[in-house]
Amino acid sequence: MYDYIVIGAGSAGCIVASRLSENPDLHVLLIEAGPPDRQREIHIPAAFSKLFKSPLDWNFTTVPQEHLNGRALYWPRGKMLGGSSSMNAMVYVRGRRSDYDRWRDLGNPGWGFDDVRPYFEAVESKVSVSDQRSINPLSHAFVEACGQCNIARAPSMNGDDEGAGFYRVTQRNGRRSSAADAYLRPALRRGNLTVWTGVHATRLLIDNGRATGVEYVQRGSTGQAHAAREVILCAGAIGSPQLLLLSGIGPREQLEALGIPVVAEVASVGENLQDHPAVVVGFGCTQPISLSNAETIPNFVRYLLRGQGPLTSNVAEAGAFIRTQPECADCDIQFHFAPVHYVEHGLVKPPGHGFSIGPTLVTVESRGRIFLRSVDPFDPPAIDPQYFSNEADLRRLAAGVKVAKKLAMSRAFDPYRGEPVYKIDDEEAHIRVHAETLYHPVGTCAMGSVVDHELRTYGIASLRIADASVMPVIVGGNTQAATMMIAEKASHLIRDVA
Ligand SMILES: Cc1cc2nc3c(=O)[nH]c(=O)nc-3n(C[C@H](O)[C@H](O)[C@H](O)COP(=O)(O)OP(=O)(O)OC[C@H]3O[C@@H](n4cnc5c(N)ncnc54)[C@H](O)[C@@H]3O)c2cc1C
The missing domain is CATH 3.30.410.40 (Cholesterol Oxidase; domain 2)
Structure with missing residues (x-):
């Protein structure tokens, strides 16, 4: 039994797992579907596009886009320790002050720029943000x-x-400085942090309206892990809504049409998809x-x-x-x-x-959605950004x-x-x-409609979401810094309760 289970070791998940395990009394499990980040091309900055369509890429495709001549667009996402922070273009941009003030003004206290600035500073003290x-x-x-x-x-x-x-870039000595490099690697020597790679989370375990753990598949076998305190979903703007839906948390009509028992009716799961x-x-x-x-x-x-x-x-x-x-x-x-x-x-x-x-x-004014095509957790969800x-x-x-x-x-x-x-x-x-994606999907588990301003999922206790999916409105620049800030703030919110 762990205290916390963090699902997804990407830009956000590595930060949350590392920060929570700073307390030696807490036992933290971090689950990642992809492998460790050993491949050389991950670390050589100019080689990032060599990871595209490789086994380290989820290699998603959108549904045909009505306003793009019916084209279905390729969406890469990192599938390894570090997630997309291990395959992105390393541009570090905080975003506009007005982006965060808008989040706050939409009814999310604590998310105005002056509130979140210390969390950006915390990120910048760990990830190396350098001149080129x-x-x-x-x-x-x-x-x-x-x-x-x-x-x-x-x-x-x-x-x-x-x-x-x-641009300033997330690099140390000319090498990529991913969330795995900056946060996870130094935390690995702690005895209270367990990291599983090659483990695909397939469903959240919910007992009496409370998240108690996760079901997963590892090398073809199904297993379960249990959390005494909280489950924190960090599977990204595609993976997080997909897991909620597979677990019966989402719009009733969609769940019932697929025969998934409704555990909590949360109409906005997967909605509000935004990208640049x-x-x-x-x-x-x-x-x-x-x-x-x-x-x-x-x-x-x-x-x-x-x-x-x-x-x-x-x-x-x-x-x-x-x-x-x-x-x-x-x-x-x-x-x-x-x-x-x-x-x-x-x-x-x-x-x-x-x-x-x-x-x-x-x-960006256009809004899209993510929804399940089937109940098979290995079947990628439908992605419709409605560009x-x-x-x-x-x-x-x-x-x-x-x-x-x-x-x-x-x-x-x-x-x-x-x-x-x-x-x-x-x-x-x-x-x-x-036109193509600039790789910045966000908003599918938005603060204010799927999670509250402390990132707690509506309708389910002990389940937080901390990744790019919680942004209510996309920021006016590259999305990694904002995602890392969210993870730093989430860690503080969780530790305040611990
Ligand atoms: C090619 C590319 C270039 C980019 N360039 C930039 C850039 O230059 N600057 C910038 O700011 N942003 C950039 N971005 C965007 C930025 O990287 C993302 O916004 C950010 O990484 C999102 O973080 P996240 O934690 O939400 O998701 P991710 O970092 O994608 O992490 C999600 C993690 O969850 C894992 N996961 C998902 N589902 C499951 C499951 N069921 N079970 C177990 N694990 C699971 C994934 O494998 C992954 O490791 C780029 C993205 C890409 C793909």
């Missing part, structure tokens, strides 16, 4: 191009300031300087011996936050600039060198594409600009054909 070590000349050209298009240098690239610059869509404006590069030739033996040696060189690149090296309309209260477009071709998540490699400007919509179901989203991202085209044509790129990868006459048509 090797910035490509093309990324410098991007920031210069921004200046030529009246986008000034941002005082910080934390999401709150308008302007351009180079992005689209690439790409060009060839006339000089052999892009990251396409980063994988050389001298670069490997440089990386291994000194943690330096292009293999330390997080690929999305530079960026900018802009307002497409002066009347926008907040920046609605974030750019990610990659000094390399980035076509179909980097899975398609056009010949030669190139660069990619990725306008990303960060003020661009709100027309304003399409108009805004199209405005971002226009700015990206202007940036690409500015003087700073004259020495480098080759042939365009895409001919873009109609920005909206380009989005419909080429």
